[in-house]
Amino acid sequence: MKRTKQHLLNKWHVLLAVVLTVQLAAALHAAEPAQPVGNNWPPALIGAVNEVVMLTTDEFLKVPEAVEAARAKEGATPFVVAKTAPLIELSYHRQLPDAALNGTGWSAWGDICVASDGKVYSGIGDHGDNVGQGRSYIYCWDPATKVLKQVVDVNAVAKPGPGDVTWSKVHAGIIEGKNGKIYFSCTLNDGGQSFNTKWTPNVPGGQIFEYDPKSGRTAIVGHFSGEVTPTTLLDRERNILYANLEGKTGPKDVALAAFDLDKQEVIYRSAHDAVIASRNVALGRDGSVYFNGKDGLWKYNPQTKTIAPTRSVLPNNFSMRSSTRESAEGYIYGTTMIHGNPGPTGLFFRYAPKTDKLDILGHDFLSGDYTTVSVLSPDEHFVYYLPGAHGGAITIGTPVVQYEIASGRQKVLGFLKDAVEKTTGYVPGGTYGMKISGDGSTLYVNFNGHARDDLRLEKMTPIGFGLTAFAAIHIPASER
Numbered sequence: 001m002k003r004t005k006q007h008l009l010n011k012w013h014v015l016l017a018v019v020l021t022v023q024l025a026a027a028l029h030a031a032e033p034a035q036p037v038g039n040n041w042p043p044a045l046i047g048a049v050n051e052v053v054m055l056t057t058d059e060f061l062k063v064p065e066a067v068e069a070a071r072a073k074e075g076a077t078p079f080v081v082a083k084t085a086p087l088i089e090l091s092y093h094r095q096l097p098d099a100a101l102n103g104t105g106w107s108a109w110g111d112i113c114v115a116s117d118g119k120v121y122s123g124i125g126d127h128g129d130n131v132g133q134g135r136s137y138i139y140c141w142d143p144a145t146k147v148l149k150q151v152v153d154v155n156a157v158a159k160p161g162p163g164d165v166t167w168s169k170v171h172a173g174i175i176e177g178k179n180g181k182i183y184f185s186c187t188l189n190d191g192g193q194s195f196n197t198k199w200t201p202n203v204p205g206g207q208i209f210e211y212d213p214k215s216g217r218t219a220i221v222g223h224f225s226g227e228v229t230p231t232t233l234l235d236r237e238r239n240i241l242y243a244n245l246e247g248k249t250g251p252k253d254v255a256l257a258a259f260d261l262d263k264q265e266v267i268y269r270s271a272h273d274a275v276i277a278s279r280n281v282a283l284g285r286d287g288s289v290y291f292n293g294k295d296g297l298w299k300y301n302p303q304t305k306t307i308a309p310t311r312s313v314l315p316n317n318f319s320m321r322s323s324t325r326e327s328a329e330g331y332i333y334g335t336t337m338i339h340g341n342p343g344p345t346g347l348f349f350r351y352a353p354k355t356d357k358l359d360i361l362g363h364d365f366l367s368g369d370y371t372t373v374s375v376l377s378p379d380e381h382f383v384y385y386l387p388g389a390h391g392g393a394i395t396i397g398t399p400v401v402q403y404e405i406a407s408g409r410q411k412v413l414g415f416l417k418d419a420v421e422k423t424t425g426y427v428p429g430g431t432y433g434m435k436i437s438g439d440g441s442t443l444y445v446n447f448n449g450h451a452r453d454d455l456r457l458e459k460m461t462p463i464g465f466g467l468t469a470f471a472a473i474h475i476p477a478s479e480r
Helices: 004-029 065-071 155-158 417-426
Strands: 054-055 087-092 121-123 136-142 147-153 182-185 203-209 218-225 228-236 242-247 252-258 265-269 277-283 289-293 297-299 306-309 320-323 331-338 347-352 357-363 372-378 380-386 399-404 410-416 427-434 442-451 468-472
Touching: 054 417, 087 417, 121 182, 121 427, 121 442, 121 468, 136 468, 147 155, 147 203, 155 203, 155 218, 182 228, 182 277, 182 427, 203 228, 203 242, 218 252, 218 265, 228 277, 242 277, 252 277, 252 289, 277 320, 289 320, 289 417, 331 372, 372 427, 380 427, 410 417, 417 427, 427 468
Parallel strands: none
Antiparallel strands: 054 087, 087 468, 121 136, 136 147, 182 203, 203 218, 228 242, 242 252, 252 265, 277 289, 289 297, 297 306, 320 331, 331 347, 347 357, 372 380, 380 399, 399 410, 427 442, 442 468
């Protein structure tokens, strides 16, 4: 019975691929060059119906030449390719005032949120001046209606006055609290510059925003005085928001803080030299928090509100860059980076909080890449991630990787770049935000990218930034 059902699903997927490929090819042929209209941004997405492109093609399963060459090198981690291509839904973040052609432009730097009702929240900013000109927005994707809607204009809520900081970058995570409300905080464009920033009573530091999906209203429920956070994590059971606070006393200082969402106050703040690399914190099932401290992993005990080193140390100068929730078997999985270097350095690891044991499982992809977010599937059979976050994905075909925990096998569900670029005019350059649906069937990804060369504005350099998009990647049942 299972084989018959799977056979029908595969036949449906192949039929859908043929239909969509024909439709989108026709749309591509007929489409006019994508250009902004007036001061509105972004341009039209080629092949979109109601602002969404649906695409599935066997071209996703073709290994790029550069990847073929890299996988043949000694020491490269082997991978296999899926047999059935995923179905992709892609939409631009819209309702933007202009193209923000400032070098980096519209960009997405933080993790996203799948809320308990299945809706998905993501954030972007224009990477503009921190004082007076910054802009950032929160969006909601509704899987039922397939609409990506702008729901929060952050600075309209913050209401900065003349000389105040304006928020232009959403770097910390977007998180749903126990009450069903959505929480987020924004950062400065450059890390470690809180000490060099003019804070005012109106904008006294990194603000904690609370968006109510029922009313559509957003409020400020707290702040981190004189500092901002690039990294947050929620202990949802206890409703405690953890944050790495950076740059209050100097460019390299980072403190770990805990903010009680019920009490709406900071209940813990470490010394400002406690955290060595600020881009990731991990959560154990007992509420303990693990972070990059001096000479290895450190642990925060929420009962005693103290920090102490564990016995576990990542090799060389590596630090945690992404981490999953702790599995029922007692493992946190994640990827690494060399502190301060978002280059091809990624290792894949697992950590057992109960035994304080850390294992290196190999490179995250090929000989190691920069992977900033990883998620454990609901059935805990797989870890998913997209290497090449900082624009590097375009050099390796923008792969979607599935790590099978039982076998240690890496499988690429699809190389997205070439087919998406050819069909839609969009070049997906990497991501800092990814989550999985509650049933494990769909990966949601907040992409950075740029326009295809024939559509790209002159000042939009082809480096994987400037044009953001949201994607729902539907994983075939036969591949999970």
